[in-house]
Amino acid sequence: MKILAVVRQVPDAEENVRIIEGRVDLASSKLVLDTMDEYGIEEALRLRERTSEVEIVALAVGSARSEEALRTALALGSDRAILVESSEPLDVIAVSSIVAQVAQSESVNLIFCGGQQADWDSQALGAAVAERLKWPQATWVTSLTVDGDRISGKHDVDEGTETFALSLPAVITTQQGLNEPRYPTLPNIMKARKKELTRKKLIEFGTSPRVTPVGSSIQIKERLRKMLDGKDAPAAAGQLVDLLRSEARVIA
Amino acid sequence: MTATENTQFELSADQQSMRELAVSFGREQIEPYALKWDEDKYFPVDVIKSAAALGMGGICVADDVGGSNLSRLDAVLIYDGLAAACPSTAAYFSVHNMVAWAIDRFGNEEQRKRFLPKLCSLETLGAYCLSEPGSGSDAAALSTRAANEDDSYVLNGVKQFISGAGAADVYIVMARTSEPGPKGISAFLVEKGTQGLSFGPCEKKMGWHSQPTRQVILEDVRVPAANLLGPLGTGFKIAMSALDGGRLNIAACSLGGARAAVAKATAYMRERKAFGKPLTDFQALQFRLADMATELEVAETFLWKAAAALDAKAPKAPVLCAMAKRFVTDAGFNIANDALQLLGGYGYLADYGVEKIVRDLRVHQILEGTNEIMRVIIARSLIAQ
Numbered sequence: 105m106k107i108l109a110v111v112r113q114v115p116d117a118e119e120n121v122r123i124i125e126g127r128v129d130l131a132s133s134k135l136v137l138d139t140m141d142e143y144g145i146e147e148a149l150r151l152r153e154r155t156s157e158v159e160i161v162a163l164a165v166g167s168a169r170s171e172e173a174l175r176t177a178l179a180l181g182s183d184r185a186i187l188v189e190s191s192e193p194l195d196v197i198a199v200s201s202i203v204a205q206v207a208q209s210e211s212v213n214l215i216f217c218g219g220q221q222a223d224w225d226s227q228a229l230g231a232a233v234a235e236r237l238k239w240p241q242a243t244w245v246t247s248l249t250v251d252g253d254r255i256s257g258k259h260d261v262d263e264g265t266e267t268f269a270l271s272l273p274a275v276i277t278t279q280q281g282l283n284e285p286r287y288p289t290l291p292n293i294m295k296a297r298k299k300e301l302t303r304k305k306l307i308e309f310g311t312s313p314r315v316t317p318v319g320s321s322i323q324i325k326e327r328l329r330k331m332l333d334g335k336d337a338p339a340a341a342g343q344l345v346d347l348l349r350s351e352a353r354v355i356a
Numbered sequence: 357m358t359a360t361e362n363t364q365f366e367l368s369a370d371q372q373s374m375r376e377l378a379v380s381f382g383r384e385q386i387e388p389y390a391l392k393w394d395e396d397k398y399f400p401v402d403v404i405k406s407a408a409a410l411g412m413g414g415i416c417v418a419d420d421v422g423g424s425n426l427s428r429l430d431a432v433l434i435y436d437g438l439a440a441a442c443p444s445t446a447a448y449f450s451v452h453n454m455v456a457w458a459i460d461r462f463g464n465e466e467q468r469k470r471f472l473p474k475l476c477s478l479e480t481l482g483a484y485c486l487s488e489p490g491s492g493s494d495a496a497a498l499s500t501r502a503a504n505e506d507d508s509y510v511l512n513g514v515k516q517f518i519s520g521a522g523a524a525d526v527y528i529v530m531a532r533t534s535e536p537g538p539k540g541i542s543a544f545l546v547e548k549g550t551q552g553l554s555f556g557p558c559e560k561k562m563g564w565h566s567q568p569t570r571q572v573i574l575e576d577v578r579v580p581a582a583n584l585l586g587p588l589g590t591g592f593k594i595a596m597s598a599l600d601g602g603r604l605n606i607a608a609c610s611l612g613g614a615r616a617a618v619a620k621a622t623a624y625m626r627e628r629k630a631f632g633k634p635l636t637d638f639q640a641l642q643f644r645l646a647d648m649a650t651e652l653e654v655a656e657t658f659l660w661k662a663a664a665a666l667d668a669k670a671p672k673a674p675v676l677c678a679m680a681k682r683f684v685t686d687a688g689f690n691i692a693n694d695a696l697q698l699l700g701g702y703g704y705l706a707d708y709g710v711e712k713i714v715r716d717l718r719v720h721q722i723l724e725g726t727n728e729i730m731r732v733i734i735a736r737s738l739i740a741q
Contacts, residue, residue, distance in 0.1 A: 118383070172369075179373065287381055290411035290424040290434070293373045329627055329634075 105250075105272075106159045107148045108207050109182060110217040110229065111141040113166060113173040117222065123322055130169075137173045139285075140218025142180075143278035146285040148216055149181045151250055159183050163206055165199045166190060171301065178296035179288035185301045186210075188309065195315040200232030202309045207237060213253070213272045219244050219279040230277035241275040242268050246282050365657070367433070374430055378437025381410060382446075390442035393566040394712050397558070399523055400445060400566060405478045407449070414476030415453050416601065417460040421468055422476035428601060429663040432608040436656075439612025443716040444566040446612060450605035451519045451567075455482025455528050458598040459545070462586040471526055471545065483524035484602075485515035485572050486595050492516070493729045495530075496538040496592055500574060502531035509533075509544060509584065511552075511577040517723070521570035522555040524548065528598075529574065530591045538592035543585040552577040563715030600674050602724045603681035604663050610688025610720045611655055613713045617695035618648050620710055624699050641698060648691045655684040675737045682730035685720040692717050 115121050116134040123129065137145075145162065152158035162177035162185040164170035174185040188202050207215055220227045227243070234241035246265070248257040253272040258265050260279070288296075306312075328351060332340045348355050367375070385403050393400055407413070415431045417423025426434075431453070438446035456475040459467060474480040491497040500513025511531050518527075527546040534540040546553060556571030586594050622645060625635035635641050662680035665673040692713045696703035703710045721727045 175369070175373065287410050288373070288377060289409065290374055290377065290415065290426060290430075291419065292411075293370055293377065294426075296373075297370060327627065329629065331629075 144216030204236035382441030387441035408478035421472035435608035443613035480525035515572040541591035543591035607684035614691040621695035
């Protein structure tokens with residue numbers, strides 16, 4: 105079985121980002137492998153540990169810096185990587201065309217991609233790839249079993265949880281709960297540098313973005329830095345509850 | 357060569373990834389619990405053992421026995437990353453790895469195969485026993501004896517300030533096998549459970565609460581001659597050689613702790629207001645923060661240089677390691693102490709995490725050779741020329 109794990113490079117949620125001219129300045133931001141995609145890599149690794157003859161190919165479509173996400177995928181244990189480099193931002197539908205073409209040329213049986221992008225929140229990639237390939241898909245998967253070319257598992261739907269069964273080839277979108285992603289190992293970080301990473305150009309895929317980002321307005325939230333005077337404890341508690349409800353909106 | 361092509365003072369992509377790995381592991385598996393471990397004086401053996409899967413049980417050990425086969429510079433980055441979460445826990449990794457490295461470097465094939473796979477997988481933990489109640493800085497004056505009887509050695513003596521004692525499984529013990537002075541010392545591998553091996557009570561300490569410090573007591577401890585590490589009479593050389601790396605590692609632990617302290621102080625200054633302005637608006641405090649950040653950068657750069665020299669086996673490496681240990685651990689403590697001052701009363705409270713860093717980093721100026729002994733090593737090298 106050959107698995108294609110689609111990965112993206114996104115700003116690290118643990119770090120601050122700089123806004124320059126109304127855009128997040130990615131050049132000065134620390135970027136990491138999207139956590140949602142890590143679940144897919146981890147699941148692929150577990151399948152390989154359980155089943156023989158599984159090859160894991162990590163694919164990234166994006167800027168040259170996406171190589172870092174692929175190196176992480178390789179350090180985690182992917183067998184090889186493909187980088188389709190694009191200097192301009194691509195919309196999800198354009199990316200889905202590239203993913204589908206790579207899936208066909210590589211003859212993969214199973215595609216993993218994150219249920220939702222950590223940066224732009226899009227959930228469309230898995231569905232768009234499945235549509236192009238006319239493959240079945242299961243989204244927001246939280247457990248997965250592969251038996252020959254049959255897949256079964258559980259996934260989230262609006263009403264709750266649903267169990268599903270489908271046959272390969274298929275597209276699976278991943279999310280928290282599917283597994284606990286491992287850390288790379290120190291020796292594998294070194295070995296990742298020696299694994300095969302194929303670079304392809306956007307032009308090879310005859311795809312161009314059909315959506316052009318024109319501008320963005322970014323919400324910048326300053327901290328409130330409010331201090332409550334605790335001399336009257338019941339009053340302070342009341343104010344705190346009000347703030348948690350109306351400002352922080354962490355309680356209803 | 358343009359500025360962007362000059363990578364001499366930059367880490368490689370692999371090294372950055374290794375540091376990132378240590379930072380992530382620390383942030384996720386250590387930092388959330390570090391204050392609790394400190395308060396409860398809890399040695400987090402399970403968390404330490406879980407780092408084996410990342411290759412942290414034998415960082416500089418060869419790969420044929422399960423080590424990660426990395427350089428000293430790589431290791432420094434890893435301890436730095438771990439120490440940002442908890443200097444005390446990171447420092448135990450340094451102790452364990454020093455033991456594993458010494459067995460890899462000085463052990464024979466049989467010893468390497470017997471001890472290292474389990475040490476690298478952190479199935480067993482290591483401890484390093486040099487200091488004694490009556491000999492610390494003057495380590496060559498140690499009085500623990502190892503008497504040769506048939507095909508074994510019988511060890512008698514007490515080792516002081518032993519990190520991990522009681523919990524560790526493999527102890528490198530320096531003991532006297534012949535004349536007074538450094539040439540009469542040999543190194544032995546003593547396993548937990550050996551008859552006559554016992555431990556003193558846990559010492560009450562200022563910091564380093566996430567690892568036990570106890571005496572190691574040897575009463576007629578009989579070990580087979582096969583447990584002699586390196587040739588007879590080379591124990592002091594082994595001890596000093598292990599300490600070259602150990603000094604870099606402990607300096608890296610200071611660096612990581614200081615790095616966390618600067619981050620905490622900066623975050624606090626942004627949030628805290630006094631006299632109607634955030635603390636970041638006060639120039640006196642800005643200058644202090646600027647000095648702390650500068651000291652941190654200088655310490656880091658010099659530590660990398662010393663580590664690279666040890667990797668290159670440069671003749672000057674031991675002196676550079678001593679300089680790095682002295683400078684970085686002093687700078688680290690001062691930076692953390694300044695951070696505490698910037699947090700005012702909150703800096704003194706345990707919940708804010710800075711006083712713990714100060715307490716943890718204080719001992720780095722004392723152990724792995726006091727900073728006074730570092731000055732002795734440095735001065736001797738100058739005067740000898």
